[in-house]
Amino acid sequence: MDFANYTGSANATSGFEVYSGYMPIGTSTKRLHFLLAESQGDWATDPLIIWFNGGPGCSSLLAFATENGPYQMSAGESTFHKNEHAWNQKANVLYVEQPAGVGFSYCNGTSNPEDCKFTDMTQSNDTLAFVEAWMQKYPDYQNHSLYISGESYGGIYIPYLAW
Numbered sequence: 001m002d003f004a005n006y007t008g009s010a011n012a013t014s015g016f017e018v019y020s021g022y023m024p025i026g027t028s029t030k031r032l033h034f035l036l037a038e039s040q041g042d043w044a045t046d047p048l049i050i051w052f053n054g055g056p057g058c059s060s061l062l063a064f065a066t067e068n069g070p071y072q073m074s075a076g077e078s079t080f081h082k083n084e085h086a087w088n089q090k091a092n093v094l095y096v097e098q099p100a101g102v103g104f105s106y107c108n109g110t111s112n113p114e115d116c117k118f119t120d121m122t123q124s125n126d127t128l129a130f131v132e133a134w135m136q137k138y139p140d141y142q143n144h145s146l147y148i149s150g151e152s153y154g155g156i157y158i159p160y161l162a163w
Contacts, residue, residue, distance in 0.1 A: 014070065016040045016088065022105075023133045025126050029108035029115045030100035032130045035061060037070050037088040037095070047145035048092045050131065054153025056123075059103030060095040063151070068093070092141065096130060098157070099123040124160030131161070 022031040039046035071080040097103035109116040
């Protein structure tokens with residue numbers, strides 16, 4: 001299977017869809033992983049929130065699994081439980097793992113070592129390329145209200161992307 005182009009979906013009778021996949025960044029070896037938790041309300045009209053964890057080097061799946069995602073796993077526990085404060089109750093939440101090399105996102109440092117190096121500016125360019133490619137692949141979201149949010153070093157990523 002070509003994981004660089006894989007997009008999977010799961011709906012374990014939750015009433016909403018969860019999608020995961022990769023977006024290639026231009027002609028580079030970079031592939032940014034994403035996870036979309038569709039709204040528990042009306043995915044077709046509810047806003048889209050793009051979430052970034054910071055670090056740099058912290059996976060955005062941390063927020064999905066322990067903070068604002070539809071399910072949480074608390075410290076010391078081994079099972080998930082429903083999050084009564086999940087952000088996807090009223091919005092579609094797109095968790096992006098970036099820069100390349102963080103979480104499930106990757107780059108090929110052997111064939112192209114420059115792809116695995118980043119600065120705030122190159123990371124923001126890659127993230128903009130991700131958003132543009134993601135919107136092209138999922139055009140149903142192009143007219144949604146868009147919010148960009150995150151924490152920690154995401155406070156650097158977000159203004160760069162907005163700029």
